[in-house]
Amino acid sequence: MSTDNDNRQVETTIMELLAPYNKQGVALAPDTDIAADLNIDSADVLNFVMEVEDAFDIDIPVNDLSDVRTVADLVALVQSRIGSA
Amino acid sequence: MPDLLKKYHKLKQRHDALVQLGTDAVQLVNEQLLSPTRAIINGRETVLAGTNNYLGLTFEPECIEAGRKALEEYGTGTTGSRIANGTYALHVALEQALAEFMGRQHCMVFSTGFQANLGMIAGLAGPKDTIFIDMDSHASIFDGCRLSGATVVLFRHNDVEHLRRRLKRHDAGEGGRLVIVEGLYSMLGDTAPLREIAALKQEFDFQLLVDEAHSFGVLGKHGRGLAEQEDVEQAVDFVVGTFSKSLGGIGGYAVSDHPDFDVLRYASRPYMFTAAPSPASMATTLCILRQIARRPQLRKKLWDNAALLHNGLKERGFELGHEAVSPVVAVICPTQEYAVAMWNALLQHGVYVNLALPPGTPKKLALLRCSVSAAHTAEEIETVLQAFVKARDAVATMQV
Numbered sequence: 004m005s006t007d008n009d010n011r012q013v014e015t016t017i018m019e020l021l022a023p024y025n026k027q028g029v030a031l032a033p034d035t036d037i038a039a040d041l042n043i044d045s046a047d048v049l050n051f052v053m054e055v056e057d058a059f060d061i062d063i064p065v066n067d068l069s070d071v072r073t074v075a076d077l078v079a080l081v082q083s084r085i086g087s088a
Numbered sequence: 089m090p091d092l093l094k095k096y097h098k099l100k101q102r103h104d105a106l107v108q109l110g111t112d113a114v115q116l117v118n119e120q121l122l123s124p125t126r127a128i129i130n131g132r133e134t135v136l137a138g139t140n141n142y143l144g145l146t147f148e149p150e151c152i153e154a155g156r157k158a159l160e161e162y163g164t165g166t167t168g169s170r171i172a173n174g175t176y177a178l179h180v181a182l183e184q185a186l187a188e189f190m191g192r193q194h195c196m197v198f199s200t201g202f203q204a205n206l207g208m209i210a211g212l213a214g215p216k217d218t219i220f221i222d223m224d225s226h227a228s229i230f231d232g233c234r235l236s237g238a239t240v241v242l243f244r245h246n247d248v249e250h251l252r253r254r255l256k257r258h259d260a261g262e263g264g265r266l267v268i269v270e271g272l273y274s275m276l277g278d279t280a281p282l283r284e285i286a287a288l289k290q291e292f293d294f295q296l297l298v299d300e301a302h303s304f305g306v307l308g309k310h311g312r313g314l315a316e317q318e319d320v321e322q323a324v325d326f327v328v329g330t331f332s333k334s335l336g337g338i339g340g341y342a343v344s345d346h347p348d349f350d351v352l353r354y355a356s357r358p359y360m361f362t363a364a365p366s367p368a369s370m371a372t373t374l375c376i377l378r379q380i381a382r383r384p385q386l387r388k389k390l391w392d393n394a395a396l397l398h399n400g401l402k403e404r405g406f407e408l409g410h411e412a413v414s415p416v417v418a419v420i421c422p423t424q425e426y427a428v429a430m431w432n433a434l435l436q437h438g439v440y441v442n443l444a445l446p447p448g449t450p451k452k453l454a455l456l457r458c459s460v461s462a463a464h465t466a467e468e469i470e471t472v473l474q475a476f477v478k479a480r481d482a483v484a485t486m487q488v
């Protein structure tokens with residue numbers, strides 16, 4: 004079971020990793036749409052996801068990414084992968 | 089309801105802006121072909137330095153004659169798939185010759201290399217399996233993975249340690265594992281660390297597929313590709329390739345020693361549900377394959393030419409995408425606009441190269457991608473080098 008505390012830690016790490024890709028300085032929130040709001044192209048999305056994978060020592064299959072739009076979606080996905088690892 | 093093409097608005101705007109700067113790179117027309125290395129483009133005789141025609145065999149009289157004969161004897165098209173009426177003696181002969189050339193038991197011929205990847209990857213892997221691919225893989229590898237329904241895990245380009253970590257972390261469960269890499273990567277001309285990847289098989293259980301599209305005919309003592317050069321053919325379970333580069337035709341193939349390989353002939357949909365490649369295409373490919381086997385000196389000429397272009401560009405101060413000499417020579421440009429301006433200036437100076445722009449390029453680089461041919465003369469390489477210098481001078485005055 005993931006606690007709110009775990010969630011917040013995952014979210015903080017993801018926000019930190021996302022910051023360098025946030026070239027327009029958009030205020031990051033759980034409902035920020037990673038590709039659309041931050042104007043990140045597909046190549047950078049993959050780079051960013053690899054950094055997330057390394058940070059949490061998990062694999063995020065490309066297939067699972069199609070359901071991810073927002074920071075909160077990614078936090079949930081990371082939690083589920085940590086859980087299954 | 090939104091118009092279905094509306095989603096491409098941003099893509100179209102970007103394209104339109106680039107076209108403003110000159111010729112439309114994606115709709116360029118070769119009005120006439122004069123030789124493997126020359127064409128008429130925009131009414132001007134142009135040296136072709138971006139064709140993937142590595143061995144320069146597209147105009148061999150013997151092979152043109154073989155194609156003509158096949159047209160006369162077998163007609164213009166097969167009008168059917170390999171599993172119905174589309175298999176001719178020529179398809180079987182080419183499959184046997186390719187298997188023999190590659191030193192493998194089995195070969196399947198596909199209608200394109202793109203389709204060979206779709207057919208092999210989706211044929212091999214299914215929803216319970218996991219595929220590990222290099223993140224700089226060709227579009228056909230990505231699409232084959234998607235078609236397979238398998239779990240797809242990316243690793244950083246040529247990063248064996250990254251792949252190793254992923255294999256270690258991965259619990260295969262009841263599914264199989266397939267690792268896919270390319271022999272020679274088409275954008276920067278670098279090769280996969282295949283020996284190290286093959287060595288991972290001693291630690292982890294997986295099957296290995298190598299796409300030798302650009303390395304067939306180019307690498308290895310006999311031209312079988314990177315696996316031959318690195319002496320790891322035993323560890324490679326499946327090789328995919330294309331006829332569209334060194335073999336100077338159109339079509340694709342896969343070879344393997346797997347005893348059950350032929351099951352893919354009635355399990356792999358991209359093989360089954362498309363027309364068999366045309367008779368003339370099979371005949372010219374077979375003829376060129378025999379020439380490649382017979383003329384190893386072509387490979388030496390290719391590498392000599394590659395060294396001329398690589399070293400020549402480096403001496404003239406251009407930044408290249410790969411340290412070592414390779415038949416793919418990519419010039420790195422500081423910006424997309426600069427690359428487009430250079431590309432147009434090169435064309436005006438009678439030289440065609442490939443314009444490769446992000447996001448489809450490695451590390452999102454803006455590239456002028458050259459590919460060298462054994463058919464290039466020293467004078468033609470010199471023309472390319474001079475055109476690069478003149479184009480750079482012209483672009484310097486344009487402030488892009």
Ligand SMILES: Cc1ncc(COP(=O)(O)O)c(C=O)c1O
Binds near residue numbers: 200226270301302
């Ligand atoms: C690595 C790679 N695989 C597959 C293909 C597809 O080959 P084809 O042109 O025969 O469809 C290409 C080239 O286009 C390629 O570069």
